[in-house]
Amino acid sequence: MYYIIKILNFLIENGIFVYAIAIFISYIIMSIISGFEMIRYMRKNSFVDYSAIISSPYAPPVTILAPAYNEGNTIVENIRSLLSIHYSDFEVIVINDGSKDDSLEKIIAQYQLEKVDYMVNYIIPTKPVRGIYKSTNKAYSKLLVIDKENGGKADSLNAGINISNKKYFAGIDVDCILEEDALLKMVKPILEDSENRVIATGGVIRIANSCKVKDGKMVEINLPKNLIARFQVLEYTRAFLMGRMAWSRLNGLLLISGAFGVFDREIVVKSGGYDHNTVGEDMELIVRMRRYMIENELKYRIVYIPDPLCWTEVPDNLKVLSRQRDRWTRGTMETLFNHMTLFFNPKYGNLGMLGHPYWFFFEWLAPIIETIGVFYFILVFAMGNPDWPFFFLLLGFTYLFAVTYSAWAILFEEFTFARYRRKRDVFRLLIISLIEPLFYHPINVWFALRGNFHYLIGNISWGKMEKKGFTDKTIIKK
Amino acid sequence: MYKPLLIFWLLVQNICVAAQESPEFINHIVREKENVYRISLHYGVPIDSVKSWNNLDEKYMILLGGKLKIRKQFKTSSRSIMIDKLSAETSLVVTPDTTNSLKNIRTLDSLADVYKYNYLPLLSEPFVISKEPYFFERVLNSFFKANYIFKTILLLNLFFILSVVVLLFIILFRRIKDGYINIRKSKCLDRYRDFITDWLYEAHPSNVPESLLYELKDWVNRSVFTAELLSLHSNLTGDSADKLVKLFHSAGLTKYSIRKAFHSSWYVKAKGFRELAQMKITEERDLIFKYLNSRNDILSIEAQMAWIQLNPNDPLSFFDNTKVHLSEWGLLNSLVSLKKIDAVPDFGRWLSSLNKSVALFAIKMSGVFKQFDNVDMVTKRLDDSDMDIRREAICALGKMAIPAPCNRLRQLFKTEEIINRSEIIRSLTMMSDSSNIPFFEEVMLKETDINLRILSAKGLVSLDGIADDRLNSLFGEADPVLKAIIIHAKDDRI
Numbered sequence: 001m002y003y004i005i006k007i008l009n010f011l012i013e014n015g016i017f018v019y020a021i022a023i024f025i026s027y028i029i030m031s032i033i034s035g036f037e038m039i040r041y042m043r044k045n046s047f048v049d050y051s052a053i054i055s056s057p058y059a060p061p062v063t064i065l066a067p068a069y070n071e072g073n074t075i076v077e078n079i080r081s082l083l084s085i086h087y088s089d090f091e092v093i094v095i096n097d098g099s100k101d102d103s104l105e106k107i108i109a110q111y112q113l114e115k116v117d118y119m120v121n122y123i124i125p126t127k128p129v130r131g132i133y134k135s136t137n138k139a140y141s142k143l144l145v146i147d148k149e150n151g152g153k154a155d156s157l158n159a160g161i162n163i164s165n166k167k168y169f170a171g172i173d174v175d176c177i178l179e180e181d182a183l184l185k186m187v188k189p190i191l192e193d194s195e196n197r198v199i200a201t202g203g204v205i206r207i208a209n210s211c212k213v214k215d216g217k218m219v220e221i222n223l224p225k226n227l228i229a230r231f232q233v234l235e236y237t238r239a240f241l242m243g244r245m246a247w248s249r250l251n252g253l254l255l256i257s258g259a260f261g262v263f264d265r266e267i268v269v270k271s272g273g274y275d276h277n278t279v280g281e282d283m284e285l286i287v288r289m290r291r292y293m294i295e296n297e298l299k300y301r302i303v304y305i306p307d308p309l310c311w312t313e314v315p316d317n318l319k320v321l322s323r324q325r326d327r328w329t330r331g332t333m334e335t336l337f338n339h340m341t342l343f344f345n346p347k348y349g350n351l352g353m354l355g356h357p358y359w360f361f362f363e364w365l366a367p368i369i370e371t372i373g374v375f376y377f378i379l380v381f382a383m384g385n386p387d388w389p390f391f392f393l394l395l396g397f398t399y400l401f402a403v404t405y406s407a408w409a410i411l412f413e414e415f416t417f418a419r420y421r422r423k424r425d426v427f428r429l430l431i432i433s434l435i436e437p438l439f440y441h442p443i444n445v446w447f448a449l450r451g452n453f454h455y456l457i458g459n460i461s462w463g464k465m466e467k468k469g470f471t472d473k474t475i476i477k478k
Numbered sequence: 479m480y481k482p483l484l485i486f487w488l489l490v491q492n493i494c495v496a497a498q499e500s501p502e503f504i505n506h507i508v509r510e511k512e513n514v515y516r517i518s519l520h521y522g523v524p525i526d527s528v529k530s531w532n533n534l535d536e537k538y539m540i541l542l543g544g545k546l547k548i549r550k551q552f553k554t555s556s557r558s559i560m561i562d563k564l565s566a567e568t569s570l571v572v573t574p575d576t577t578n579s580l581k582n583i584r585t586l587d588s589l590a591d592v593y594k595y596n597y598l599p600l601l602s603e604p605f606v607i608s609k610e611p612y613f614f615e616r617v618l619n620s621f622f623k624a625n626y627i628f629k630t631i632l633l634l635n636l637f638f639i640l641s642v643v644v645l646l647f648i649i650l651f652r653r654i655k656d657g658y659i660n661i662r663k664s665k666c667l668d669r670y671r672d673f674i675t676d677w678l679y680e681a682h683p684s685n686v687p688e689s690l691l692y693e694l695k696d697w698v699n700r701s702v703f704t705a706e707l708l709s710l711h712s713n714l715t716g717d718s719a720d721k722l723v724k725l726f727h728s729a730g731l732t733k734y735s736i737r738k739a740f741h742s743s744w745y746v747k748a749k750g751f752r753e754l755a756q757m758k759i760t761e762e763r764d765l766i767f768k769y770l771n772s773r774n775d776i777l778s779i780e781a782q783m784a785w786i787q788l789n790p791n792d793p794l795s796f797f798d799n800t801k802v803h804l805s806e807w808g809l810l811n812s813l814v815s816l817k818k819i820d821a822v823p824d825f826g827r828w829l830s831s832l833n834k835s836v837a838l839f840a841i842k843m844s845g846v847f848k849q850f851d852n853v854d855m856v857t858k859r860l861d862d863s864d865m866d867i868r869r870e871a872i873c874a875l876g877k878m879a880i881p882a883p884c885n886r887l888r889q890l891f892k893t894e895e896i897i898n899r900s901e902i903i904r905s906l907t908m909m910s911d912s913s914n915i916p917f918f919e920e921v922m923l924k925e926t927d928i929n930l931r932i933l934s935a936k937g938l939v940s941l942d943g944i945a946d947d948r949l950n951s952l953f954g955e956a957d958p959v960l961k962a963i964i965i966h967a968k969d970d971r972i
Contacts, residue, residue, distance in 0.1 A: 047748065047752060047780075052814045056813060057813075057846050058810040116972055118966055119928070119932060119962040119965070121928040134972065165929070188807065191805065192775070194775075194803040194805035194806070195803065266897070393631050393632060397634060400639060400642075403638070403642055404638040404642055407645045410645070411645050415652070430642075
């Protein structure tokens with residue numbers, strides 16, 4: 001017994017130490033790669049005329065798929081915003097996923113829709129489609145509305161994929177505000193790569209809380225007034241500018257957020273469409289598409305664009321935030337565990353040796369290890385006498401590392417897109433980065449743990465319940 | 479979504495390591511016949527210190543096998559001092575050798591026993607050593623005495639603090655600099671705009687005033703002026719565009735563009751190429767030629783664009799010997815440049831190119847510009863072994879919309895893959911030739927793929943006349959799926 005404790009003790013101490021060092025190093029490497037990649041991206045696109053795409057026969061045709069569930073309050077405006085996007089060959093398909101409110105009636109009235117006799121080809125099986133609507137007004141000829149029975153976001157997107165027949169589709173959350181040139185910027189990487197097939201491009205999600213929106217366009221960009229949303233600004237900046245860019249470079253991107261991404265329809269259909277049995281369908285799809293490409297020995301790339309193209313409201317209270325994080329955690333776990341064959345599988349290249357293990361260890365396991373560490377510390381604290389100077393030194397180290405990392409992210413933002421033009425806002429962000437590790441981070445760890453718990457419980461008793469709602473953002477919309 | 483991970487607490491757990499084997503303390507395991515007094519003697523430290531390090535109160539008790547913490551620095555130093563004392567008193571010669579052997583003697587009292595010496599008076603000495611130094615001294619001392627992990631982490635911490643402060647200043651500095659430059663830019667922008675418009679409205683603009691030439695020596699003014707001129711130029715054609723080019727030359731900006739084109743950074747060079755192309759500066763064509771096949775794809779695209787604009791007679795000549803695979807983005811930009819010089823070359827020249835990307839481009843462009851002379855050559859490429867080239871040829875023939883290759887396309891349908899099949903039906907639909915009716919009908923009735931069936935039904939619908947009657951008669955005896963397909967195809971709102 002004594003030896004077991006001794007070994008356990010050794011494992012925890014050294015394991016955590018190695019883990020911590022590994023995570024620090026990976027962060028540093030990622031941010032360095034991201035930095036260089038970002039510089040290159042900015043230089044490369046400083047003299048690009050995106051409008052050249054519009055009038056070109058090379059513009060790839062794109063369908064915008066916007067699934068909506070109980071979005072009655074905002075849907076009319078949001079569709080208007082989608083229709084006003086700058087692009088030549090595109091259509092907008094809005095999928096009403098059996099909303100319980102008056103969304104459909106509102107759209108029909110506003111856009112003069114009428115039912116058409118559409119022969120739906122269920123290439124990917126979905127819940128039955130009740131009807132397809134087109135506008136009688138030629139001005140809205142690009143709009144098509146699908147009314148279907150409720151089946152969740154993945155199911156709605158699949159229905160949209162079935163109906164769309166353009167080469168690419170963009171999956172977006174209907175309550176997002178897209179920049180006018182969003183599609184142009186998203187398709188450019190597809191045109192650029194001459195050696196690989198670009199099967200998906202992802203964009204940055206930026207936070208629209210407290211920003212002014214007029215006619216479906218961002219008019220004034222402000223730092224959110226709400227503290228929780230402000231924390232997320234920092235979090236998103238860090239994640240998108242420092243992390244994704246590097247993954248894109250390594251072609252190891254495992255996630256294109258469901259809020260905005262362009263996908264190659266053919267590959268999506270061939271790899272089976274969105275999986276409606278998971279809450280993290282966006283990540284799951286990317287992993288499956290990658291697997292499809294690798295298993296069929298096709299050269300491919302998944303690219304990510306750092307331009308701020310898509311603005312969305314994020315949860316501004318802990319209740320909604322906890323639900324969102326819970327869902328993310330479960331989604332990550334489902335994807336990782338469904339594709340455990342990838343784990344350190346050299347056959348899958350970067351995906352198997354880098355992407356999957358990284359997510360496994362540093363995304364899923366991190367909050368758990370962190371909690372074990374805290375409990376272990378409490379145990380040691382209760383039993384013996386910790387070395388306080390060393391304790392505070394290490395505490396200071398982790399804290400300062402976090403702050404420095406955030407500060408670098410703010411610097412990246414400052415040197416690239418600098419969307420927060422007021423000096424005050426930048427200083428506020430820096431202050432936020434000082435307090436974030438103390439308040440926001442522990443809360444997040446707690447949410448992640450709860451997600452883990454719910455995943456385990458869910459597998460036993462909850463089954464496949466609660467798949468109906470979409471994003472939790474819906475709830476906070478005024 | 480990306481998981482926010484700050485690993486804030488992560489390293490903290492390592493204090494556990496510290497708690498058990500901290501740099502300053504060692505553990506003493508209590509053995510038989512030992513008490514605190516003896517242990518304190520063993521290490522040569524005051525008994526009260528041992529008590530305080532181990533939180534022992536008046537009624538303390540220590541257990542056999544238990545651990546007692548002893549501060550490290552006392553161990554050797556005081557002990558050696560005591561040995562010095564002992565040796566002095568007992569005239570025992572202490573060499574390194576004897577010090578080592580003395581380590582084997584368990585406690586000092588046993589040592590004293592050996593030399594029959596009363597050691598108690600010596601105990602006053604170690605207390606002097608344990609005197610606490612001043613705060614700063616202590617901090618410095620503990621830093622230098624600390625082990626290297628401690629030192630590294632401390633230095634890293636200081637580095638982090640410093641870097642955050644530096645970053646803050648960089649951001650501040652940048653903001654101030656940007657603000658200053660923006661003020662300067664806004665000051666001259668209006669004047670320059672007025673000047674350029676005046677220049678455009680004058681019938682025969684004279685020379686650029688000296689004062690402006692002097693102002694343009696400054697890079698801020700120059701960049702504002704150049705940007706304004708170029709953006710205006712890109713929206714103009716004909717006479718006024720030529721006037722702007724003349725202004726550019728007479729303002730002495732040519733040499734700066736050339737300097738940019740020779741710059742060692744690729745992104746400045748690319749901008750330089752762009753300016754050369756727009757301002758028709760043909761002198762440096764050789765330089766541009768060198769970069770047509772550059773490994774840097776952006777630079778090569780800019781060079782190609784410049785080449786096209788500077789060689790209006792044979793703009794796409796570089797296609798003849800391109801070895802690399804041109805990206806669609808590059809071809810798109812070539813097309814934009816072609817549009818700028820208003821030239822449509824005969825793409826037949828590259829239709830049989832061995833470079834796949836060039837061939838695809840030529841086929842596509844033959845279709846877009848409806849170069850009917852090339853129909854035969856495009857049709858020939860339907861036999862190509864490459865699926866992409868076949869598809870491009872099918873689409874191009876569809877765009878040309880002449881019924882000649884209908885038969886060939888229908889033959890091809892049998893052997894093609896599904897994507898190309900749907901393209902064939904689309905192209906045949908665009909050719910709107912009544913000879914296709916039996917083919918469409920067959921596909922609509924016999925194919926299994928619903929998309930193909932719908933497309934061919936649409937093809938029938940587009941033909942009107944006889945095809946329409948045929949559809950109506952088929953509709954009567956159709957199964958539900960076919961009925962749905964026909965209704966779908968007939969609905970012109972879709």
